[in-house]
Amino acid sequence: xxxxxxxxxxxxxxxxGLAANALSxxxxxxxxxxxxxxxxxxxxxxxxxxxxxxxxFVDARVAEAYRAGxxxxxxxxxxxxxxxxxxxxxxxIPPGDPxxxxxxxxxxxxxxxxxxxxxARGWRDVRLFxxxxxxxxxxxxxxxxxxxxxPRP
Amino acid sequence: MKASSLLLDRRLSFALxxxxxxxxxxxxxxKLTDPRxxxxxxxxxxxxxxxxxxxxxxxxxxxxxxAGLALLTGVPARSAGLVAAVLAVGYVAATASxxxxxxxxxxxxxxxxxxxxxxxxxxxxxxxxxxxxxLQVVAAESLVAxxxxxxxxxxx
Numbered sequence: 001x002x003x004x005x006x007x008x009x010x011x012x013x014x015x016x017g018l019a020a021n022a023l024s025x026x027x028x029x030x031x032x033x034x035x036x037x038x039x040x041x042x043x044x045x046x047x048x049x050x051x052x053x054x055x056x057f058v059d060a061r062v063a064e065a066y067r068a069g070x071x072x073x074x075x076x077x078x079x080x081x082x083x084x085x086x087x088x089x090x091x092x093i094p095p096g097d098p099x100x101x102x103x104x105x106x107x108x109x110x111x112x113x114x115x116x117x118x119x120a121r122g123w124r125d126v127r128l129f130x131x132x133x134x135x136x137x138x139x140x141x142x143x144x145x146x147x148x149x150x151p152r153p
Numbered sequence: 154m155k156a157s158s159l160l161l162d163r164r165l166s167f168a169l170x171x172x173x174x175x176x177x178x179x180x181x182x183x184k185l186t187d188p189r190x191x192x193x194x195x196x197x198x199x200x201x202x203x204x205x206x207x208x209x210x211x212x213x214x215x216x217x218x219x220a221g222l223a224l225l226t227g228v229p230a231r232s233a234g235l236v237a238a239v240l241a242v243g244y245v246a247a248t249a250s251x252x253x254x255x256x257x258x259x260x261x262x263x264x265x266x267x268x269x270x271x272x273x274x275x276x277x278x279x280x281x282x283x284x285x286x287x288l289q290v291v292a293a294e295s296l297v298a299x300x301x302x303x304x305x306x307x308x309x
Contacts, residue, residue: 017215
């Protein structure tokens with residue numbers, strides 16, 4: 001009985017929240033790229049402008065994918081290796097530098113998570129390029145292959 | 154007073170209900186007026202999958218508001234205590250994980266922006282205290298509380 005009532009209370013509250021958001025004059029997008037928070041998502045053009053403007057690109061994919069091809073000048077930070085690399089990452093990318101994180105596209109959560117993780121650790125200007133490497137490469141934007149700037153083991 | 158009788162004390166649970174209810178309502182108001190800031194704060198914990206952040210930011214403040222109102226009015230006190238206890242477990246887990254992972258993020262509890270002071274172990278302790286209070290409410294308002302109270306009185 002208590003459980004049922006508690007579930008009812010919470011359910012009614014959740015329904016109120018969703019209804020209030022739907023009726024709001026400025027509703028919060030619940031899905032799609034607009035629903036990304038803490039880090040701003042860049043369009044291809046904005047990402048190109050960020051690269052020209054000197055932003056540091058961070059490649060959140062696995063090292064093999066990075067070697068096969070990455071955004072020119074990008075730093076490889078495989079999402080799974082982020083904890084081990086934190087100290088070195090702080091030396092290589094000063095927290096004041098603008099950062100753009102990408103991986104293999106909107107279906108790849110690593111870039112968004114790495115971006116949030118970096119923003120929480122003191123990098124002040126972290127943005128996301130959710131479209132990712134395939135879109136960048138297909139658009140003929142500057143790329144590089146090889147080990148480049150992988151973290152030292 | 155013994156711990157067992159404090160756990161079931163009706164006056165204590167009444168006072169705690171007023172306190173927890175007020176805290177929850179105040180917490181919900183700041184977030185209700187600015188869901189975007191709350192969504193940013195929630196995302197900074199890096200706990201929820203990215204797709205769940207916006208729905209949680211929309212739903213959570215309302216759960217807090219409804220639980221807070223139900224705790225203040227006492228209708229239904231036990232269930233409201235249970236919802237508050239589940240919320241409190243979430244606060245403890247989220248805060249502790251953020252502090253343990255070395256995140257320097259703000260709470261976002263009262264709709265505060267990312268610029269306010271970062272979380273520490275003291276904040277975790279406060280949330281554990283809140284959780285304890287909600288558990289007292291659930292215990293004191295439960296169906297078995299009345300016979301248990303009688304038993305304690307007879308033994309005293």
